[in-house]
Amino acid sequence: MPARYKFLLLFFLLAAACLLSLRYGAVAAQWSDLADLFSKEPGPVARAILQFRLPRVLCAIVVGLYLALAGLVFQIVLRNPLADPTIFGVSGGASFAVVLAMNLVIFFSGSGLASGVATDFLPMGMVPPIALLGALCATAAVMALAWQDGLSTMRLVLFGAVVAVILNGFVMALVLSLSEARTELAILWLAGSLYARDMANLLPALPWGIVGIFVILLFARSLSALQFDATTAQALGVRTRLSVPVLIVAAAMLASSAVSVAGPVGFVGLLVPHVARLVFGANLQDRLVGCALIGALLVVSGDLLGRVAAPPLEVPVGIVTSLIGAPVFAVLMRQEFRKGTA
Amino acid sequence: MIEASSISVGYGTHDVLTDVSMTIPSASITALIGPNGCGKSTLLKSLAGLHRVREGEVRLKEKSIGRWSRKSIAREIAFLAQSPEAPEGVTVGQLVEHGGFARSGLFHGVDRTSVLDALEMTGMKDHADRPFRALSGGERQRAWIALTLFQEAEMLLLDEPTSYLDMGHQIEILDLLMKLKENQGIGIVMVLHDINQASQYADRIIALKDGTVQADGTPGEVISAELVQRLYGAQVSILPDPTGLRPFCVPRGRVSGQSTRPVATSAV
Numbered sequence: 157m158p159a160r161y162k163f164l165l166l167f168f169l170l171a172a173a174c175l176l177s178l179r180y181g182a183v184a185a186q187w188s189d190l191a192d193l194f195s196k197e198p199g200p201v202a203r204a205i206l207q208f209r210l211p212r213v214l215c216a217i218v219v220g221l222y223l224a225l226a227g228l229v230f231q232i233v234l235r236n237p238l239a240d241p242t243i244f245g246v247s248g249g250a251s252f253a254v255v256l257a258m259n260l261v262i263f264f265s266g267s268g269l270a271s272g273v274a275t276d277f278l279p280m281g282m283v284p285p286i287a288l289l290g291a292l293c294a295t296a297a298v299m300a301l302a303w304q305d306g307l308s309t310m311r312l313v314l315f316g317a318v319v320a321v322i323l324n325g326f327v328m329a330l331v332l333s334l335s336e337a338r339t340e341l342a343i344l345w346l347a348g349s350l351y352a353r354d355m356a357n358l359l360p361a362l363p364w365g366i367v368g369i370f371v372i373l374l375f376a377r378s379l380s381a382l383q384f385d386a387t388t389a390q391a392l393g394v395r396t397r398l399s400v401p402v403l404i405v406a407a408a409m410l411a412s413s414a415v416s417v418a419g420p421v422g423f424v425g426l427l428v429p430h431v432a433r434l435v436f437g438a439n440l441q442d443r444l445v446g447c448a449l450i451g452a453l454l455v456v457s458g459d460l461l462g463r464v465a466a467p468p469l470e471v472p473v474g475i476v477t478s479l480i481g482a483p484v485f486a487v488l489m490r491q492e493f494r495k496g497t498a
Numbered sequence: 499m500i501e502a503s504s505i506s507v508g509y510g511t512h513d514v515l516t517d518v519s520m521t522i523p524s525a526s527i528t529a530l531i532g533p534n535g536c537g538k539s540t541l542l543k544s545l546a547g548l549h550r551v552r553e554g555e556v557r558l559k560e561k562s563i564g565r566w567s568r569k570s571i572a573r574e575i576a577f578l579a580q581s582p583e584a585p586e587g588v589t590v591g592q593l594v595e596h597g598g599f600a601r602s603g604l605f606h607g608v609d610r611t612s613v614l615d616a617l618e619m620t621g622m623k624d625h626a627d628r629p630f631r632a633l634s635g636g637e638r639q640r641a642w643i644a645l646t647l648f649q650e651a652e653m654l655l656l657d658e659p660t661s662y663l664d665m666g667h668q669i670e671i672l673d674l675l676m677k678l679k680e681n682q683g684i685g686i687v688m689v690l691h692d693i694n695q696a697s698q699y700a701d702r703i704i705a706l707k708d709g710t711v712q713a714d715g716t717p718g719e720v721i722s723a724e725l726v727q728r729l730y731g732a733q734v735s736i737l738p739d740p741t742g743l744r745p746f747c748v749p750r751g752r753v754s755g756q757s758t759r760p761v762a763t764s765a766v
Contacts (some may be wrong), residue, residue, distance in 0.1 A: 237586075381599050383585030390548055391579070392649070393572030393600030438588040 159442045162329035162435060169389055170217075173456045177213045178205055180464050211354045215417050216459045216473070217452040218358060219350070222365050224451025228432070228443065229372060231326035232383055233400055235307045238280025240425035241411030244316040247420035248323030249294020250287035250412065254419075255330040255342050262334070283345065284357045284416040288364070291412030293410070293418045294319055307400055318359040348421035348474020350459050363412035368413070371406035372444070375399050380440035421474040423481035424451055434488060454481070500545050500563075500575070500653060501522055505554035507537070512542045513552070515709040520664045524652050524685035527675065531693055537709045538689045539657050545687065546577040546655050559725065570765035572600035576646035580657040580689075584630050588726075589615065590641050597648030601623050617641075617647040617746040620674060636667030643674065656677070656688040660695065668692075688764055697721055697744045705729055721745045 173257050176189055192202035223241055230239040241247060298319050302311035331342050344351060374381070378399040381389045390396055410423065432446035452475060461480075462471035499520040507515040513536045522545065528566055530538045543555055548565040556563040566574075584593055585683075594613050617623045618642040625633065633641060639659060640746040646654055650707055659670040659675070674700060678684045690696045696703050697717040705720060707729050713720045718739075725745055726734045733750035758759040 202726075206657065377599060380585070380595050383588075384596065385583040387543070387548060387577075387579050390568060391546060391572065391575075391577035392596055393569040395568045433587055438585055438592050441523045 157318040159176060159439070159446075161435055163445060163449065164218040164447070166453060170449060170453045170456065171409050173247075173453055173460060174213050174217070177216070177416040177456055177460045177463075178209050180460065181209055181467070183208075186333070188444045208354075209354075211358060212350050212459065213456060214355075215350050215353045215358050216402065218361060218365065218416045219414045219421060219450045220451035220453065220455030222368075222410040222430075222451075223281050224428035224432075224447040225369065225372060225405040225444065225456070226411035226414070227427075228429040228447045229379065230411075230425070231315070231429050232379055233331070233403050233407070234313055236313055237307070239313070241407075241415065241422075242320065242420060242422075244411075244424070245294035245319035245323055246291045246408055246411040247299050248320040249297075250291040250415040251341040251346055252294070252323045252330075253290020254283055254345055255285050255334075256290075257282070258342055259330050259334060262473045284360050287416035287419075288360065288412050291415055292408070293465060294323060295405075295412065299401070307404070312404070344472060345393060348419040348477070349384075349470070350418050351470055351472070357417050360399075362408045363415050364413045368406040368409040371402060372406055373411075375403055375406075376440060378404060378443060383440075396418035419474060421455065422478040423485070424454055424477055425483045427477075427485045428454060430485065430488060434492065442446060500687075501560075502541075502545060502556040503554050503557070505540070505551045507540055507549055507551055507555060513709060515544070516740045517552075517554070518568050518706075518711055520704060520711070522653065522685060522687055522713065525679060525683040526685055526763060527679055527699055528685075528687045528702045528704060529696035530585070530687065530689045530704050530706060531696050531729070532706035536706045539704055540572060541706065542577075542655050542657050542687065542689055545566040546575050547571050548577065553705050559653075560683075563672075565652075574651050575653045575655060576649040578625060578642055578646050578656045578659065580661065588628055588630050588631070589600060589627050590622060593630050593641055594626075594645045597645040600649065600707070615650060618646045619647055620644040636670060638744075639663060639667070639671055639732060640674070641677045645672070647678070652683075653685045656686070658689050658691060661691060667696065688732070693721065693726065693747055697746065716743070718743045721747065723747075745759070 160357075175190065183201065183204050185205060188200040189199065189205060189376070192198050195202075195205060198206065210432070227240045230241065230244070231237055256266040293439065298312065298316045299307065301315040301319070304311065313391060327346070331339055331346070334342060367473055378394050381392050381394045382399065382403075384392065386396055414421070427453045428447050429443070431450055432443045435450070437447040455473060459473040460475040462473050462476045466469050502518060502520050504517045504519050505515060506513055506517060510639075518537075518541060530541060532538050539680060542553055547556065547558070547566065547568075558566060558571065561572065591610075591613055592736055594616055597616065598609075600615075612624060618625055620643050622637065622640050622644055625637060625641070627750060628751060630638065630641060637664075643659070645752075646656075654675075656675075658710055659671055663671065675688070680684055690700075702715065703713070703717050703720045704711060705725060712728065713725055721736065722745075723734055723736055726732055734747040735750055736750055737746040741746050
């Protein structure tokens, strides 16, 4: 099947997942309510969909697309099939910043509100910019540590792991220091959730992501050549000293933006690039588009499943993607090893 | 044409090459020989601008190679490492396409028919859609050479192109390189371990030891029992060659019936 039919098929699947996502959820809605969205005076259910579910679906699309593309770029540039946005301290930095902010806000606003939850102190709208700042700082720290007359992939992976471990340690300590009722929001955020996300959460993540995607497209041919070893890539004409750092920064920007919207959603960045390679083969342009579509599809349907599993309770999307993603990943890898292509 | 004028190259504080000079013309085959760790690969990389030179200068078409961009070097010099890594899951055609990187811009891609031409030259046309990983060692090497040919460079630098191949495939690759030199006027520099292959195929042999040039000339001028002793510490006899152009080395023990090292003999 030619790649463009596969794109079309994925696009239809994504559209279907989006429609289902708008239709199903805690508030009962009918298909007619979806049609009602386009009328001049939408009914109350349609307004609820417009206000709550639509931004959420858009967030899911953006998060999936960003994470999958970031994962693909990380895996190629770091020459590591296990690389994903959690490497590199992107998730750790974002988590640390958010949990630290929760602690600080509670500390400075004084006590007396023992029963209050963290949302009372730190409005949800503040979380994404804080997470973005933390993720970008952590990425910068990793790159600074790994810089020594250029970047080596080995140093990047090692220092990325070190920074991630340190930050995760701090995150655990900070979460435990929040009083019981207040840990809930922190844990919900850390699991990777799209709960109560609206356009205000999404908008700050757009410019960073668009710049990141633009840079990746600009360097797509270098990225493809970077799949060879570094010497061969250079011999083919790639300026590795320029393209490697630029691509890493672009991918980190995408990953940071995604984490800032939804928290560290697990497994998307790791899994989707491998799935895209199995579906589209080795051509990098096909894989870039494929990653974007499959990533969006995975997060939208993961969020949908998490919401319809046991309404009105929600399973955070990060947990769904991990629970579905990991076994799927294992099956795919087994098949690939059996075919002898991995 | 690539020129090196008294270059010294090193890793860290350790010098691998000291004061090496040479001029590599196009339409000729130059073989670099020497013991392991003598600096052959480093020299090859330096000539391709892939390794920084500490002293001296490498010039490509009379301009210092440091002033060329990576892309413009790649249009002049193709380089094949000893054991390059292919992208995961590529077909032979997709592998070879990457040779066009330096020639194609952001918006115009690679011409599929010229990919097939490069594969044709190496006898790999029928394998274009096969996965690279499914190829045999000899086929892989021919695919890599097709990639370098697709670069359409004037010079081709190869690091031990025959090392992991059986004898049949070794000769196949060397014959292919010979043809490329003769038909396309490509200048070839390659690191070889087999001194006899160097003698048979090269127009010129450069012998290196401890980072310095020990001998530089035609096989007839360069190869002698004394040189082989000096380079490798091995004793050989030179078989008389009627033309005197391409001498052939035979390890001494075999010719005289005496081994230079004690050999365990078992009673029959």
